[in-house]
Amino acid sequence: MVAARNRIFDAGLYDPIVDAVxxxxxxxxxILDAGGGPGRYLAAALSSAGDDAxxxxxxxxxxxxxxxxxxHPRVLSVVADLWAGLPVLTGGVDxxxxxxAPRNVAESARALTEGGRWVIVTPEPGHLAEIVGPMHMLTVGDGKSGRLARELAADFAEISERRVRTTVRFDESALIDVAAMGPAAFHxxxxxxxxxxxxxxxxxxVTATLDVTITVARRR
Ligand SMILES: C[S@@+](CC[C@H](N)C(=O)[O-])C[C@H]1O[C@@H](n2cnc3c(N)ncnc32)[C@H](O)[C@@H]1O
Known part of the structure; x- marks a missing residue:
């Protein structure tokens, strides 16, 4: 799954989402990437955030x-269960x-500095819609944004959303990888x-749609 996910990233197929993050x-x-997988988004975020990040x-x-x-040379990697608490000091990350990835709202709020930001990417129902069925992938994104806003309301303010919606071309091997990098690989x-x-x-x-929402929320 990790190798498949890295091939998708290295082919640039998810660049519109990576760049927006x-x-x-x-x-x-x-920057703490909780459920960060192979680390592509964190590496891009560090490069964008500057040399001292x-x-x-x-x-x-x-x-x-x-x-x-x-x-990325400025990444520390930790194996941990985010439901068991994020292994950082209270107010320790920006x-x-x-x-x-799964979201632990209470722990993310605890881990962030006052005014720190939580950047969340959630799939919309149209995400990869053309290939989800034929490639035996799981259906994603059913009205998650409304639920997310409710989850965030107590601890976060200035919640903004940006939609990334574009199409990408998947050749046969990329189709296998985009399915193999997710839960389809289990069954x-x-x-x-x-x-x-x-x-x-x-x-x-095959042309398929990338369709996600990037939510940015500021810790009260
Ligand atoms: C769909 S993948 C996304 C990975 C990465 N953010 C990306 O988009 O490339 C979800 C990731 O969350 C991780 N994950 C799931 N449950 C977790 C938990 N309880 N604690 C930490 N990581 C978890 C999985 O191992 C997986 O790497």
Whole structure:
């Protein structure tokens, strides 16, 4: 899953989302990427935030943590369960990132400095809609933004949203990878995903939509 996710990033297929996350992380200081996976978003955020910014990549998976540690020289990688508490001091970080990852609202609020920002990426219902069914992926994004605003209301203010909606071309191997980097990998073999990609793409590439909302909220 980590290798597939890294190939998708390295092919630039998620660059519109990566770039928008980086643009939302311009303040220097410390950035904690909770459920950061292989660390692509954290690396981009650090590059955008400036030379004195430092990053903590946190993930349940040691394979993700290893990848994140290699993605940027100013990343410290931690294997931890974000539901068991974020392993940082209260008010210890300037930015928390949550990208397609579980969100621990109380802990993110505790970890952030006053005025610190939480940058959250959530998928919209149209995200990868053209390929979700044929590639046996899970359906995502059902009115999550309204729920998110309610989750944030107690501890966060100045909540802003930016929608990133664009199309990308996936060739046959990218179709396999975009499915294999998510939960489809748990219930389909790579051969099954390859057969689905061949049926969907044949020899041509498939156009699919990236559709996410980036929410930025300031810690009260
Ligand atoms: C869909 S992936 C997104 C990864 C990364 N943010 C990205 O977009 O490339 C969700 C990530 O959350 C991690 N995760 C899930 N539950 C977690 C938990 N309780 N604590 C820490 N990480 C968790 C998974 O291991 C996985 O890497």
């Amino acid at each position: 980086a643009a939302a992380c311009t303040s220097s200081g410390s 430092v990053g903590i990549g946190l993930d349940l998976s040691k394979f993700c943590a290893r990848s994140a540690a290699k993605r 930015t928390v990132l949550s990208v397609f 389909r073999t790579r051969d099954e995903l390859a057969a689905a990609a061949a049926e969907l793409a044949g020899r041509a590439a």
